[in-house]
Amino acid sequence: MEAEEVLDLQDVLRRLAFDAVCKVSLGYDPCCLDLSKPVPPLVKAFDTASEISAMRGMAPMIVVWKLKRALNIGSEKKLKEAIDLVHGCVLEIIRNKKKALEEAKAKSAAARGGEDLLSRLLSAGHDGDVVRDMVISFIMAGRDTTSSAMTWLFWLLSKHENAEKMLVKEVESMLGNGRNGLDFETLKEMNFVKACICESMRLYPPVAWDSKHALDDDVLPDGTFVGKGDRVTYFPYGMGRMEALWGKDWFEFEPDRWFQEPGAENGLLKPVSPFKFPVFQAGPRVCLGKEMAFIQMKYVVASILKKFEIRPVNREQPVFVPLLTGHMAGGLNVLVKRRELK
Template identity: 45%
Template structure:
């Protein structure tokens, strides 16, 4: 009991000691440079960082917006430094030009290892190359794309649409973020495992695996926000507090996943030919049968496939509720494509695609991504990088840079992604992945990008064709983006659902 109290009070004790030191030496401390957080000996910018912990994205974004090169160095406690950049040239340098030098690094890998193991999102070097090669082959097959279409459409027609119809009929207020997370969780489990958790049901069941997965995600992300990493490592060693809960969550996640892997192995062994087309069956059938390897990679796919698409769609439905003229344009496009086959329909939804891109510009599912420099370097803007220094590119800030998007960057404006031809037809005008690194860029660019857009556009078409989604909050209410390993809308998105009439 005493030891646990000591561990919990350690950050406070260190802060007091540092503050006393700062008070004695403040007269000798030079004034901070303009447009940088205040920094003190030993403490660095910890005090200001702690004061802004609930708005860290906006806090960092402010410094990047005011920096001439959209880059600055944050001084952390005990002499550590972290570079943040929203400069496309720097992003390209990190993610492509000098890609081998900017890796996940041992600290990030150690922080997430209990949850993600040696999965593709938590490794570098040869291990990453091997997993990327295997996954890339499977993601590029037409049969997987058809399977994804079938899964998404079944979840839409059998579960999401009936649930929204019932809510419209009864006047029930739904947390649409929760609904979309359930939708995405069912989808990704069926696509990755060939397993249906039936999370999106009328009773809104509390699926144990989904809850445990949430705990694993949230508790793992808390490690990154610890004042000193040694704190969570001590808690893990003694099995106390949040680390005790994380150990239980990760153990349950891995046991659940391994049981599915074993069942799938047996299923494939009993079959004379491959009938299942989920990712797990594909990996096992191609000779990659190591239980830990397959478990790690599938857990990583669940993390990527569940929270990213649901986060993007949550913000999308809120934004179009604020812009009825955009919703009308989307609805027009949906009705024009209603007689097309599924894949052709979503492929040709140009305006909807632009709306989703604009949504993720303002609210990227992964708002910041950090790397570690394996060797000393100099970024294109002249920023010096020391070996072992953290360097993070910041998609959230990049979506708010006037130098990239113009003076109207704060506006939700799908037209910035579009142009009309001579006949007045929209065509999509994309941005390069270093200016818009929402799906990463370079060798690590997201393999599931096209799958994500397919799923999101099918949801948009399926929902808006039949329903109007109306936020059940005050018109001037501004939701808050909160970040775990991916971003979410704080408190969810309460909505009422209305059936569309024939003239809507």
Template identity: 45%
Template sequence: MATELLASILLLILSLFITLYTGTIRRLWSHPSPSTSSSFKFPKSYPIIGAYFAIYCNRERRVQWLSDMILNSPTSTFVLHRFFGQYQVFTGNPDNVKHILKTHFHLYPKGDLLRDSLHDLLGDGIFNVNGDQWKVQRQVSSHEFNRKSLRKFVETVVEAELRDRLVPMLASAAANRTVLDLQDVLKRFTFDNICNIAFGYDPAYLVPSLPRAEFAEAFEEAVLISSGRLNAILPIMWKLKSFFRIGSERRLGELISQVRGFAGDLIREKNAQLQQAGDDSREEIDILSRYLMSGRFDEDYVIDIIISFIHAGRDTTSAALTWYFWLIAQNPRVEEKILEEVMEASEEMAYEDVKDMVYTHASLCESMRLYPPVPVDTKEAAVDDVLPDGTRVKKGTRVVYHPYAMGRLAKLWGADWPDFKPERWLEMDESTGKWGFAGMDPYAYPVFQAGPRICLGKEMAFLQMKRVVASVTRRFRIVPAFGRKPVYFADLTSKMKGGFPVRIEERMGS
């Protein structure tokens, strides 16, 4: 008890010192809005502490501030100096991204800092491992993303969640003129979907009463604390708190215990189902069943895998859809074109109908250009290296590519990059007279990563999002219930601070 109290006092004193000392220079080093002018100032670096003052003052808008650096760098790369001579490299240069994610993939694994920061939450799941562990998990998981599984996902899991839960909830809100937090609703929707398709389990999180789900709430808070670890100015601070089990680290331990307990129960229930079903269970199996039936993994390892898939399937897709519906509400021209495409398809929206929604697909790509679900991604150099733009990288240096900034680079998207234009993703097919999708270089648009670690669930995510857009747009208009631009913030994924309150309006004749 005395040790815990002493640690708390020391941390409090250090925090107060930092706050008071940096408060006097906050105005010098904080940049209130993105800038690409000649007057822009890069953060000044000092001996020992590096650019600590600027980092601290911009901690509440870290993603946007780092984006400013990239947008104002001639090479779209800059070096941020930290404590004791350490530094990080941030880049939005497609050549550098390709170097990191493909041509020199083996030299840029998940680093120790990232693994340490996220290990309590993600463990040795697919998003937090390298080498053979990653290869085995990717190989087993890939079976769930074939054409047959994708069709099943759209025509059964997503369709049922839309028909029985999301659409009735929106219809009720429209009839009663109530305000919904669409961000929360979409998280519930995607949580139900990922649990159904990956684990054969329905948590029924999206129901009219919007019940509290202890697991989902514990998971979200654990993500927030883990993200704070990863972005900590002084990682030693969270490590000390973890060692003494105090403050946020004590809370994280409680949350992780709750999350892993839920996952463990899910595994034991699934094992019992598999044993009871015998050989009949091998026809239609989910991701969890594949891992259990392989017999190669212990329970703790499978728990890591479950948690990783929940994070990927829930947080990224709901983040993408949240920002998408806000952008559509600001751009009625685009909404009208999406509605035209939706009305041309059958109301049942079979797999092929969803797949052929070219303009809707383009609008989703355009939305994720401006608001990528994962705004930054971190690697760590395994050896000394030189990036294609000439930036020198020492062994152990964190190298971060920045999709959020890349979506705002005029050199990649033109001077009209602020405009929401799905047409930039389309090209006319002269033989048919119809628009076709024109994909961007994945290293200029690494929203789903690229190279060997490209997202396995990319096509599944698009199918799910397009089905949601079609079902919602056909019948409803989403109207933001506030008169301001939402406040952007990010933990591991992009979010709207305080949620996304909306009113639902029925379309005439729907």
């Protein structure tokens, strides 16, 4: 890539995230990053199901979508078709994986299953709809969340060149210390990259709002009574913009706020309560894939920015669309060119 090229970075990151989560969960590569191939039906079905499900949650009158579902018309008909397609595709992959594991075991009693989640679940004796639902939940949790976080991060870095320079400097210094590429230990030590990711998710959380339903009567720490069956909604997007939580400069992209000492970009990150920064939820329901998500995002961001400069074509403020996962309306069209080596 010698000359500048324009691409929709949000689309590329979503394709990458879907390929990655399918490899980890299913041991299957849908090849979404291969632009010479059409988008797989499984991807389109996930998109359709996610969008319509999100619209359900924001509907002012639930009776409307429930009536559509009863009559099997409109968006509810599309949702049913999308869910059936997702279930069918995943069950077919499960059948093929189970067959492959059985054949491998028949050849050698000592044969080990694959490293993907599906192989581990099947080897542990799980089967049927339980495995299907667990795998689908894993894909849903990881497919758009990381891509959303990285999309907004690249846009924010394009507006804050000093932060981008410091990020690139950290990556280059890590790789210049005799390290063996972006391995796990190197990625763990990239504190400024992590601070930038956290700051981006504070302002533009991948999940803008979420809800839980109470299993029993309870009382919140502030004395609020919650009855059995009540729906409790929290709002990470709003919490990330509260002056009471983040100070008068809450509206600023300031990675420095994540360090123990101001200006210590190479210092230690300070612990922040997940109840203050609930982008990965908190307590017993905290996201199990949190650390994997950070490692994946660090790897992608570092890999791209050490080689390329990313500049948005449109300098206007993008629109944040809070569906099941928040995304950027219209995508993120950027100019990409090789970074000049110094």
